[in-house]
Each structure stands twice: as C-alpha cells, then as structure tokens.
Amino acid sequence: MSEPTSSLRRSRSIRLTVRGWATLVVGVSLLVLAYPVGRRELLVAAVLALLLSLGGLLVARVRRPKLEVIRLFSPPVVSAGGVAQVTLRARNAGSVTTPTLLWNDAIPWRERQQPNELAPIRIGSAAARTAVLHYEVHPRRRGLFPIGPLVVEYTDPFGMARSVSACGDVDRLTVVPAVVDLPDGGPVLVDGDGAAQLIQRRAVGNDDDLTTREYRAGDALRRVHWRASARHGELMVRQEEHRSHPDARIVIDTRLTGYPDAFPDSESWPPAPHSDRFEWAVRMLASLAVHLDDSGFRVDVVESATGQVEQIGERWEGGQRIESFLTSLAAVRLLDRHHELVGASADAAGPTFAILADPDAEVVDWVLRQRRPGQSGAVFAVGMRGESRERFVDNGWLCIDVRSDDDILDAWRASATEAGYLRGAY
C-alpha cells in the first residue's frame, strides 16, 4: 500500500541540534585558538566540546532504533467525523534494546497529537520485542488517507544530536462519508401512486411465490414445470415472479465543471480537487442511498462522469454491500475527463433523485432524461443557477435548494415539506 513517491519514505536523518552546533563551533574555535595562545587547557576544553557534539552524533547514529511496525485501524473503515483507534505494534528488529524514544505517527491532517514516549523495547522473545501503542484519529473529511510511517526520534543523552527515522509502511485509512439516518416521509413516500409499489413490495418477502403459465416459444426447457404440465396436459413453465425492487435512481454530477467552487487540494491522497458542494453531494448521496435501500428500493447510482461508485449490490450479498458502497464513496472525486453521457433505461419504475451543484446545460438535459415517465423526480440543488433550476421546475421536478453548509437532515425534511406544498397539503 505504500506509495513510492511519498515524501516520507526516505526520511532517516541525523542532525546536530542547535546545542550541538553551538558546541561544535565552540570546540573548533577553541581548538584553533589553543595553538596560537599555547595553552593545553584550551585543547582539553576544545576536545571536550568536540567529543560532546561529534560523540553525540555517533551515539545518535549507533542507538538509532530499528523498528518494524504493523498498524491496525479499529474500526477498519471510519465515517467522517468519527473516531478511529489506531494500534501500532512496534517490533524491535535491531540487536540491542531501543532507547526511550519520542514517537509520532504521520497524519495528513492536523490533529492535536502529543508526542509520546516509547519506553525501551528489549530484545528477547517475540512478545518482549514488541511494544503496542495506541492513539486515536479524528478524520473530519471522507477520503483515503495515508497514515504513517511511524516517526521515532532519539536524542543523545546530552542533547547534542537528534536522529529521526521513519519506521514501517504507510497504511491507508478509509474515511467514508458520514451517513445520516434519514426519517421516513421524504418526497417519494408522500407520492400518491403507490399501488404497484405495494404489490411489488409484498413480493419482496415471498421468495417461494410460484405460479405457472403455458409454454411459449423461446422458453428454456429447464424452466418447464413437469408436474403442472402433467396436470394441464400441455407444457407449462414456471412463472417466476419478477422480484425486482422498485428502482430508485440517484443521479450525481461528478464532473469538475459542475462545481465552480472546486480548488486543488493535497490533503487527500492522491491529491484531487476539493469542493464543499461536492462533499455535500456525496454526503447526501450516501445518506439517501442507504435510506432508500432501507426503505426497500433497489438503488441505482448514476454518475455524469466515469463511474466510480460501486452499486449497492443485491440483497443476498448481505450487510457488506453497504460497506463496499460507502468505501467506494470515500474515494469518489471530481473528474474532468468526460465520456459520453448514456441515456437512461426507462423500463423500471421508481423515483429519481438528482444531487447537483451547478451543472452545464448538457448535464441538465441528461439529468432531465433520467426521470422515468410518470415517476417523481427531486433535485437537491446545491447553489444551482436560476435558469437550470427553472428547467427542472418546468419539467415537474421537485426542487430543493440547499447550501453546502446545510444539514443533510434539514434538507431531507425540507424536501418533504416542499413535496407537501406541491401537492397542496398545506
């Protein structure tokens, strides 16, 4: 997982401290002075100063620790704003007991972190050779972050020289967007035409629901239901209920051009443009997708640029599908490479959500096409320009204006209220 280009990889340095430099300078000047002045005492003082500084350098070099580091995150995937416990297992790979060290893990964001002491690690059995260190990280943003390497610092006993060495690899911490638990009652569920959905939803629980129908040309023979055929006197095939869930479609704009507030940012790894509106969109996407999935929809995430988001898989895949979906969201970034926008398939029923900032006209057209006929559409507009917004409204979309610092939950409630207004509930 280590990136060879990471600047932290090579760091193993031994430097004289300010005190060490001063002592060295004093020593050299005394040495130079001792000969013209002709005093052996100056020579003694010079040698003491030189031994102090250069000996300190030597001690720092000789006693530089050699550690092998294993880093574990708990939980392995953390949501933005959460806390991850980092466990470091430092194994003394050298042949002598390490000195007392200062250690610090390299973290790409600023975090209040006290430099901690690492007590001497002896050599001996594997258990004795290993020290376990703990600390917590509080990632504020989603993303993939390089954590490490472990930086240990040793200063010689008299503070003349300091050796700093980076031990172990860089590990990647996956920070997924924080998922907000959205309450029921969003724009979709207020939607009136729920009959088909209800039936379909009943079908969700009935895996063994089985009927038969007459054979039609083209049916696979292995689907022939022989017992029913015997009873009917003609070939009957198993009619399997089409057990697809109602399809909810979430459209998100991942084109760089759709986010005028984007700026280059190096905190993430590798560096990518950062946009607050996009972050809001991703947060909304995560919360909405998880909410819709919980409500029984099959969620289809559609991106305006190259696909990066892993779809929430089929239900039988179990709980991990949400996790892998969120993990893929951790890495989602704005792209400036475009490919042709594909048209949406209009076969399945279900609402369409769009999370957009300020897309260009092409994307607006494309998003408008995503809504299936007769189904509801809602757009979360993070500072959209007026004309685009007009087009959505004209096309019958529910338009919720939000700002990038709005709460996800508030936006969701606003959308419900908005939907109510639209239908004259108030």
Add this chain to the structure above:
Amino acid sequence: MALTEVRTAPRAAGVGPARRGSRLRPGEGRWAQALLVAAALAAALAGLHVTLQGLSWWFVGTAYAASVLLAAALTRSLVRSAFWPPIVSLAAGVALLTLGYAADTALLGIIPTPATLARFGTLVNSGVTSIVEQRVPATPELGIVLLIAVLMVVCAWAADLALATRHPALIAAPLAAILVVPMAIKPGLADAFWYLVTAALYLAVLRIGRRRDSRRVVLVTGGILVLGSLLLPYALPGVDARDAPRVSGLRTGLNPLISLGDDLRRGDPMLALSYTTSAQEPVYLRLTTLETFTGETWGPIVGSAQGGDLTRFPAPTGLGGATPYDEATVDVTVSDVITNWLPAPYPTTSVTGLTGEWFWEPDGLTVRSVETGARGQRYQASFLELAPTSAQLAVATSRDAPAGTLELPDGVPEIIPQTAHAVADGAASSYDKALALQTYLRSEPFEYSEQAPVDEGFDGSGMDALAVFLDRKVGYCVHYASAMAVMARELGIPSRIAVGFQPGDRQFADGSNVYSVSTDDLHAWPELYFDGIGWLRFEPTPGRGAVPDYGTQPVDDPNTPQDESSPTPSALPTSATDARGDRDETPQTPEQLAAQQGASALVSLGVLAAVLLVALTPAGFRAAVRRGRIRRIRQGGDAAAAAWEEVRDTARDVGWSAPESETPRTFAARIAAELGAEGAIGAFRGHVEANAYGRPDAAALSPAELAAVRREILRSADLRTRLRAFLLPPSLLYRWRPDDR
C-alpha cells in the same frame, strides 16, 4: 493493511501508551537543578585551590553562589513572573556582598552607597595587587576573597539565568569563567581532578530536560567524554609551548623571586641571553637584590635612591682598598627576557650601549628602567672581579652592615637557628661560618629538585617553607639561597638574596668563548657582607652554578664541582618530559642507570600492553557474548535459542553462512555434511530440539556439549581462518548489522 497478527501480545511491563509529559515542566525538580548548578560552581571554584592557600575562600565563594541560587529559586517558587527572580537574586547577591565587606558604609548594612563603591574599589585594588605580588599558592587576603565572592555571585547569577531560560548548556560559560582563573595565573592544567568533577557535573546539567535514557549508556558516554577530553589532547599535536612564555613570559614582576620556581619548572627552555667576557671566571649576571625578609618572602628595598649616569656607578658598598681585584668587561646580548632589570655583573662600574632610559640603584648596584625593557638590548658592562685574600677573609667581621640586612622577623622556626649553630659554631671567623653553611647545604643528603617542594607543599622562601626544607633536605635555588641567607643572619652575618642568571653553557665560537644562558639558568643565590670586602657571592645550591674561588676550602666535599670551567652538563633538556630535577646531573650511579633503563622498559611494556589490549578487544567482546549465552543456557529459559545462536555464530566465525531462516535441523545437516561426519553436532541438535519443543522437564543442555560442537566446527577450519575467528570474529559484524547479509 497487515492483518496477520490478531493475537494480542501480552503487555510487557512499562510498554504501552506512555503518557509521560515533558520532564521540563516548570517547577519540577527546580531545587534539584539549583543544587546541581551550585555543586558544579563549587567544584569549578575548588579548582582554584592550586592558586590559594586554605579553604576559607572556597567556603565564602560557595556560600555566595548558593545564596544567589537560593534567592532565585525561592523567588521563583513564590512569584510566577519570569522577570523578578533574576532581579531579586542579583539584588540578594549585591546586598550580601555589601553586608560581608562594606557593611559600615551601607544603609542598613546592605544597601550600597557611593562610599560602598569606593570601599569595594579599594578592596578590589588591594586584591589585584596582592594577586600580582604574591606567589602561588597565595594567602587569601580580604581583597582576593572579595574578588572570588564577586566572581561567584556573577557566575551563579548567569548560571541561574541560563537555567531559567531553559538553556542549561549555557552554564558552560560561568563554569569556564571560574575554571579559566588558575589557567590564567599559572600555565599547566591546574588540577585535573576538579576539572573532571566540574565536567561531570556539567554533563549532569546537560541532562536537565532531556528524556530518560539507559543509565548505563549515559554513564559510559559521559565517562568517555570526560576522560577522553583529558587524554585525547596527548594524541593531538602538542601546543607550541615556545610561544607560551611570550604571552605569560619569562617576565619578572616587582619581585622575581615569586615566580622563579614556576619559571624554572616551565618546560622548553629558550635562549635568555648570551655573553662574552674577558673575566677569568664565568659571570653571574644579576637582575636584582632582595634585602627585606618578611617571614613570608624576600622583598626589595623600595624607594632607594637612583642615579642616571650609567658610565659612572657608585663605589660598591663596603669595598675597601685592601681587596685585590681585576677589571673585566662583559658583552651581553639579551634575547628573550621581559624585565625592567638589566642583567649585570656585580660590582658594575659602567654600562655602555644601552637604548632607553636606565638608572642604577646604589644599594645593590642594579640597573633598572621604568619604560624600557631589557629584551633585545646589547650592551657592554665593566665590572670588578674581586679576589679577596685568605688572610683578609679570615679576619673579616661584619660590624658595619647596611641597614636591614641583619633583621629577622619574629617567630623564626626553631630548626633554623638550631641547624645554623650546629653547622657553624665550630668555625672561627664569620667567613668560615659562611663557608660551613655553604658546604653543609651543598653536601649530602641535600638534593636539588624543582618539583618536590611543589608536590609536598613547601614551595617558597618563607620561614615555614624553610623549616620544612631543612627537614626534608630537598629543594631548589630559592630554598638554598633563602636558607643560607636566613641562617647567616642568625649567625650575625648580613645577607641578601640576588636573583639573576647562572653562567650558562660555554661554547667556543669565532675564537672566543660565548656563554649562552637559557631561561632555565634563572637562579637565586645569597650574598653575604664582610667589612672591607663588601658583598660576596656564595653558591649553596648543589649542582648549580659555580662556587666562587674564595668559597672553596681544602676540606671541601669532593662531590662539589670546583672547577667552574667545566660547564654544567646537559643544561638544556630536549624534552619537557625529562625529570626536571635531574637535568643538571646525568645519572651516575648504577642504581640511577638501572632505574632509567627500567623506566624505558616500562614504557615499551605499556605500549605493548596497549597494542595487545586494542587487538584483543573484538575477541574479548566475542567471549563476553559467549559467556552471556552460556549463562542463559545454565539458567534455562531460552537455553535452546542461546545454544543455537552460539553455534550459528561459531559457524559465521569460520566463514560459513548461517541464515536466521534455517532451522536447526537443516543447518545441522549442512554442517554435518561439511564436516564429513555427524559428530557432536547431531547429538547436540537433538538436545536443542528436545529442549525447545519437548516437555519442560526435558534434559537440560550442558555448556560442555556446546563447547564440543564449537571445537568441532573450529577444527574444520584452517589456522588462518581460526585466527581470524579469534581476533576479528565476523559474527560480531553480523551482530552489529544483521541486514548486511
């Protein structure tokens, strides 16, 4: 992410999220730090003991330093401000100084007034004067103690400031300021012991605010640093000591007797002056005479009359017409003497060729200048070569002595008059008494040594030093001259001490005798006064100078060099390491020769031992490693691992590879194949495996078995490999850097 190790390792003691804060938390250990700094200052001050007598000054200086540090620490514990402690501690220091030295001039005894400043000025001046005038070790007079107290107050204040601003390393500055004092006064490392103590305490000061570290590492590093700083300078090119006297100089102060011993002991003699003479005998060139004996030292008569006409000197004191003399001249070229006195013979009648303002003093007929120095002068001096007859000397009395030349202070130790009377009471005339004294001092068991009086603490010309000298019977010209002069006064013969140069080495160049006088020929001798003859030179120092003609006697000791035409042998030792006391006598007796040979044999043995020690260091290290493993085997625990590590290292020693990844079984098989037969290694491997994997009560491994395996492996190698395995075991290198394989 590496998820290989999920089992939680048992926590080793002391390992874990160590959340110890920085050790430099304010207030923590403040008192301990102040104590440490006070100790360092006290140790540095103790280094001054070579320059001062007694201990009182040390207690005073340490008390002042401790008070300043105490005041600062107290203020710091009461007030949070960083501004006040230095102010308060400085004020405390000044107040205490005022209280101690000028309380009557100050308000309430502690607040200084202009009168206090004036008092301090006077005291400091007297201190400086007494430093200049006294010989080391000096008597700690009030002024000197005040200077020490001021120095300590300033240094303690600076040290506290360095500590408070968290730059403990800067404490080196005040410590150096104290340590430099003996160095400035007296060349040659004043006292290595107190330097060591101070350096060690300074290293402890450097530890302030640093993280804990293995005590062994700290102690070893510190020890190497401190001792290395003492020893390493010997490996560096030596400091060019030829320049050293130019700075501190063979310079004579107001009283050249004070520093005479130091000037003699300073190594690397230089040419002081050279002369040619028309006289029969080599010439003693005098700088000055010292007539007043205070009991502490000899001093000149201050404020005697002067005369400026160098072509006409006054008549020598007491010289009557009946004394025969020859007139002679001496041409002197002074090269490296910094003094205001002109080296001149006695009695001088005229001096020509001088540059600058010079004048004579009538009492001693010495030639002096205020501004001009003697250095580089070329001049001719005419003088009288006195040759008193025996008859004259036999009846000479000493009745009309010049004033002050018979005075002795009170409290002359009993041994001086006792010795004087025991030696001279049999002699008839004053002159015979003087001769008896001279003979007594020149004969056995008196020895010449410049170092012994310093080592035994009776260096000087005072009464106490003389008493010890007469008891120990070892010393150098200052002792002999002073002893003879004091004893002569006891016997009623007027005496004084002359300081100058003994004749030096004669060289034959350009058809004439050139005498070259080195700085080591600096000398002191007594002059005794006889009516009608005046001042006569005597030479009581054994092995130095030339005994004057009139000073010889038929019953003289045969060891005494009588023939002054024979130059003193080896007057210029080539190296400072020579035993300085012996430089005038080549070892003559078989014992001395044997001792010298023994010494050189010891030196070569020492060098050999050092070389052996260095060569055997890796072997010793390897043996220590092996012993450690055998101990582990004996103790059980990880016996198998220890045993197998040793076998691996042995194999590495003879140049085989022994990767860590190899199991004992494959390794043993490989070795057995290499050795050609499965001898002890097979059985041993079995035991190791049983020990490692078997039941805990499996048979213990025996070190004897390990030794057998080692022998087997070593025997397989040729002699060269085995020698290398012993002297430079490759396994040590492996131990050092296991990655390199």
